[in-house]
Amino acid sequence: MKQSRIVAGIMSVLVMAGGASIPVHGEYTGARPEYVYSSHMNEQNKIALTFDDGPHPVYTPIILDILKEHGVRATFFIIGENAERYPDLVRRIQQEGHEIGNHTYLHKNLKEHSVNCICDEITHAEDAILRIAEQRTKLLRPPGGLYNQQVCDAARKLDYDIILWTVDTLDWTHPTSEEIAVTIESNIKCGDIILCHDFIGGDPSPTPDAIRLVIPRLLQRGYTFVSVSELIHSK
Numbered sequence: 001m002k003q004s005r006i007v008a009g010i011m012s013v014l015v016m017a018g019g020a021s022i023p024v025h026g027e028y029t030g031a032r033p034e035y036v037y038s039s040h041m042n043e044q045n046k047i048a049l050t051f052d053d054g055p056h057p058v059y060t061p062i063i064l065d066i067l068k069e070h071g072v073r074a075t076f077f078i079i080g081e082n083a084e085r086y087p088d089l090v091r092r093i094q095q096e097g098h099e100i101g102n103h104t105y106l107h108k109n110l111k112e113h114s115v116n117c118i119c120d121e122i123t124h125a126e127d128a129i130l131r132i133a134e135q136r137t138k139l140l141r142p143p144g145g146l147y148n149q150q151v152c153d154a155a156r157k158l159d160y161d162i163i164l165w166t167v168d169t170l171d172w173t174h175p176t177s178e179e180i181a182v183t184i185e186s187n188i189k190c191g192d193i194i195l196c197h198d199f200i201g202g203d204p205s206p207t208p209d210a211i212r213l214v215i216p217r218l219l220q221r222g223y224t225f226v227s228v229s230e231l232i233h234s235k
């Protein structure tokens with residue numbers, strides 16, 4: 001009895017030690033905290049399409065038009081600074097039934113900052129979104145998907161879930177639209193979160209044409225596009 005308590009004590013120390021240094025997305029080997037999601041298995045073939053870094057004055061409206069055409073909901077992880085630059089687009093995203101997530105105010109690598117500084121980055125963006133769209137989001141996508149214990153601590157302090165992804169289109173590296181569509185179609189499975197960008201550097205963006213190709217194909221395969229919140233809370 002005494003020995004098993006000692007073993008249990010050692011195990012909890014090991015778990016705590018493992019939790020003290022959480023590797024970045026993509027290098028992760030241990031158990032993730034329950035509030036960090038990269039997918040969520042469900043019984044209805046639900047998947048989530050996400051767009052980071054916007055709003056963008058040209059590409060966000062095109063993407064919204066395509067989503068509307070197919071009656072598809074998506075989630076936009078908005079940068080606070082861009083929200084203030086393009087408030088009408090933030091309102092349009094909201095009015096058309098999409099979800100808004102927090103992608104920080106200045107898109108810093110959060111791993112390089114203290115918990116207080118990370119909290120400031122998150123709340124600064126949250127306040128901008130609240131002022132513009134009169135809604136508060138509790139979904140955080142850390143820039144680059146980079147996170148560590150401090151990011152987790154900040155997210156918990158502010159009651160955020162951390163949202164990563166399972167299918168990375170790498171659209172910011174400017175593959176062709178067809179290549180992006182193939183990447184999505186060949187990797188997608190139930191519960192996946194797809195990472196795209198509505199704001200990328202360099203014109204033209206391949207992303208709008210890629211989603212124009214891939215949305216009808218995935219609908220035909222029986223997938224349902226839902227917001228990230230709906231996905232992570234579905235059974």
Ligand SMILES: [Zn+2]
Pocket residue numbers: 052053103107143144
């Ligand atoms: Zn980003």
